[in-house]
Amino acid sequence: MIDAAVSDTLTGRVVRPGDDDYPAASAGWNLLYTHEPAVVVFAQSTADVVNALCWARRNEVAVRVRSGRHNLEGWSCVDGGIVIDVSELKSAAIDAAAGTATVGAGLNQLEAVTALGKAGVAAPTGTEGSVGLVGATLGGGFGLLTRSFGMASDNLLAAEVVVASRDGGARVITASEDDDADLLWALRGAGNGNFGIVTSLTYRVHPMTDPVYVTAKWAGLDDLVALFDAWQRFAPFADDRLTSQLEIGRDDISLIGVLTSGSEIEAEQLLAPVLSIGAPAVSMTTAPWADVYAGFQIPISDEAANWKFTSQFVYEPFPREAIDVIGSFMAKTPGPQCNYFANAFGGAVRRAEPAGGSAFAHRDALFYAEPGAGWGVRGEGPGAEEDPLTTASLAWLDEFSRALEPYVAGAYANVPNAGQADWATQYWGANVERLRAIKAHYDPENVFRYEQSIQPEGEQTS
DSSP, rough: OOGGGGGGOOEEEETTSSSHHHHHHHHSSSSTTOOOOOOEEEESSSSHHHHHHHHHHHHHHEEESSSSSOTTTTOOOOSSSSSEEEOOOTOEEETTTTTTEEHHHHHHHHHHHHHHHHTTOOOOOOTTTTTTHHHHHHHOSSSSTTTOOOOTTTGGGEEEEEEEEESSSSSEEEEESSSSSSHHHHHHHHHHHTEEEEEEEEOOOOOOOOOOOEEEESSSSHHHHHHHHHHHHHHHGGGTTTEOOOOOOOEEEEEEESSSSHHHHHHHHHHHHHTTTTOOEEEEEOOOHHHHHHHHHOOOSSEEEEEEEEOOOOOOOOOOHHHHHHHHHHOOOTTTTTTEEEEEOHHHHHHOOOOOOOOOOOOOEEEEEEEEEEEEETTTOOOOOTTTTHHHHHHHHHHHHHHHHOOOOOTTSOOOOOOOOTHHHHHHHHHHHHHHHHHHHHOOTTSOOOTOOOTTSOOOOO
């Protein structure tokens, strides 16, 4: 029961059941999961976050933290609890000369890339523009600049964080390499909803002239074996300026690459081990990164309504039989928006761990991989429970993921594998016990908890 006597202490934009904007306020990006929170607070300042957390603790209400709404299992929302949403904390203070930027936790990745681009600098992010920058960063964060500049979390220099105080309230701290350095270490790869609510982030940013953006597409899957084998043996060891991704669909294979400095001729030469296979349709563009990034975004309205993914890291090149598994499952997808995605690692990910280190545990992987199933149309047709594709899509993905298990090691907290045994070790490896000790220090009462949150040291793990 929520105590109405203290409900008026909530500040910011407060949305409750019955309000006209409640359906929109409570919805996530992945419509496979729906929740009915008791209240959603859209913070307009750090003080609003403090007030919301104090209110939740006094009322003994479950707390969830949200930024871009892209938690793929719906864990950033909760039935009957409070969602503290930082998506309206939008700001950017960029010092290009010093190579730093401090941004509000409400920026999504497209907004951040755009703001940095206006100052002539860049930082690594994921490729999906509507994803919250803070969420992507706190889980690790990688994309098409990763081999040049490292993980997004590697470039995190400091964070303002609202934590649960020992007096039952909340306090604001700044984690940096000089103060609360252990918390900064944890935020670099294990920070999502575990230790507190991040309200701003300070990054190291990098000057970048117009990069070369490369796309290549192969019709059909006939070239899959040769293409995938060539890519996995080349991409993680290429020039650090080049990061590339593969996306395998039901009817075609795509490569996307970014050369952060250099010419189109050089990009073509560097990618020759892959582009020489078959007869791909190749396109190259040299343009400001912010323009390129904005240009390949897909409107949310055009994306599938429902999604399920499995995250996997790969440390040894796939043998032929593993590539055949990919081909066989992609040839029998339940729908056209299913795919297999891979992002090359190596380069700065392997050689440039930040000062003070990070909780991210998969630096030595060759690449990250993600089988994914998408289905349903936003705003049309049946919901996920009634959609006949739901059962087929979930079964297809489960079977596909299990078939690849002998060839992969580890998982990615930003793309959680619900139900996976020993998920904490899969995400953070040998760092789990240190993370539990940090959790016990900053959140001893386990205020910030959800289905796969870190348990404080001394409590039973699931």
